[in-house]
Amino acid sequence: xxxxxxxxxxxxxxxxxxxxxxxxxxxxxxxxxxxxxxxxxxxxxxxxxxxxxxxxxxxxxxxxxxxxxxxxxxxxxxxxxxxxxxxxxxxxxxxxxxxxxxxxxxxxxxxxxxxxxxxxxxxxxxxxxxxxxxxxxxxxxxxxxxxxxxxxxxxxxxxxxxxxxxxxxxxxxxxxxxxxxxxxxxxxxxxxxxxxxxxxxxxxxxxxxxxxxxxxxxxxxxxxxxxxxxxxxxxxxxxxxxxxxxxxxxxxxxxxxxxxxxxxxxxxxxxx
Numbered sequence: 001x002x003x004x005x006x007x008x009x010x011x012x013x014x015x016x017x018x019x020x021x022x023x024x025x026x027x028x029x030x031x032x033x034x035x036x037x038x039x040x041x042x043x044x045x046x047x048x049x050x051x052x053x054x055x056x057x058x059x060x061x062x063x064x065x066x067x068x069x070x071x072x073x074x075x076x077x078x079x080x081x082x083x084x085x086x087x088x089x090x091x092x093x094x095x096x097x098x099x100x101x102x103x104x105x106x107x108x109x110x111x112x113x114x115x116x117x118x119x120x121x122x123x124x125x126x127x128x129x130x131x132x133x134x135x136x137x138x139x140x141x142x143x144x145x146x147x148x149x150x151x152x153x154x155x156x157x158x159x160x161x162x163x164x165x166x167x168x169x170x171x172x173x174x175x176x177x178x179x180x181x182x183x184x185x186x187x188x189x190x191x192x193x194x195x196x197x198x199x200x201x202x203x204x205x206x207x208x209x210x211x212x213x214x215x216x217x218x219x220x221x222x223x224x225x226x227x228x229x230x231x232x233x234x235x236x237x238x239x240x241x242x243x244x245x246x247x248x249x250x251x252x253x254x255x256x257x258x259x260x261x262x263x264x265x266x267x268x269x270x271x272x
Contacts, residue, residue, distance in 0.1 A: 064205040069145040070233055071202060076138030077158075077232075078201045078225030081165030083131035085173070091123035092173045097187030100180040103269045116174070116260055146233070154232055157242055161228035164249030168224050169197070171252035174260050181263030193219060200225040220248040 063071065099105045108115040176190035200221040204212045216222045223245040231241035 064203055066203050066205075069142040072138055073142040073146065073233060074203070074225055074229040075201045076135045076142060077162075077229040078197075079131050079135030079138070080162045081169055081224045082197060083128045083135060084162070084166040085169035086128035086131060087125050089120045089170045089173060090125040090128070091119050092170075092177045093187065093190065094123070095119055096173075096177040096180050096190045097185065100267075101184045105267070106269050109267075115264065116257075120170075148233065149235055151235075158228070158232060161223075161242060161245045164246045165224035165228065167249035167253050168220055168245075169194075171249070171256040172219065174256035175252075178256070178259045178263040181267045197221045197224070202226070203230070220252065223248045 066074075095105060105115075108118045111118055172193055173190060176186055176193050179186035179189060196215065196219055199207065199211065199215040204216065204222050204226055207215070212222075227237075227241040228245050230236070231238055
């Protein structure tokens with residue numbers, strides 16, 4: 001595809017996103033209690049996780065060489081790629097749980113738009129903004145207690161790794177959502193795979209070798225937070241931490257698109 005065509009499709013995608021996001025916000029305004037409940041549940045989850053960290057560091061000064069504020073920084077950083085994926089691509093959960101089974105996925109095939117693009121832009125999950133705000137707050141708070149060796153290129157490095165970290169999250173969701181093309185429902189498998197992102201919030205050195213290798217090379221959540229955040233904190237292992245994140249995002253996205261298109265080619269409606 002030529003660069004001109006790529007730019008044209010990109011502009012079209014952003015235009016569609018604005019339209020669908022506006023419509024989704026109108027729906028949210030009709031169900032304000034649902035939005036408030038979801039935001040409150042997210043806040044409770046983060047409070048519990050942070051309380052868990054405080055309890056751990058109440059008895060030890062460091063964890064495998066990482067102090068409390070460094071781990072708090074990693075935790076805050078982990079909320080950025082996860083939050084962006086939550087903000088833009090949360091509709092994949094609906095596809096994996098019930099759209100295939102009820103035959104409602106058919107509507108995406110009747111539109112003159114790429115089905116995957118339509119799925120991702122149709123829902124704009126506003127409560128994910130809370131996730132991003134908490135991430136910013138945690139990073140700012142932790143940086144006040146860390147002597148960070150900051151250099152100017154840390155900002156573009158952080159932005160790039162956050163973007164490709166988001167691609168890792170989205171790719172995993174696409175892969176496990178695509179299973180529903182054959183099984184009609186794959187939400188529980190997606191839930192199981194997605195829940196492993198908790199490993200990304202802490203240094204991989206605290207895990208066993210099996211778990212460490214799994215979250216680095218199989219389901220590479222470690223590249224969504226720990227590796228890029230550890231580089232920003234200590235400027236060690238730049239090639240593995242930065243380029244590893246980019247490579248993991250690109251490879252996983254390529255695999256996910258191949259599986260999605262294969263599944264789409266065998267899809268059969270399942271409506272009543």
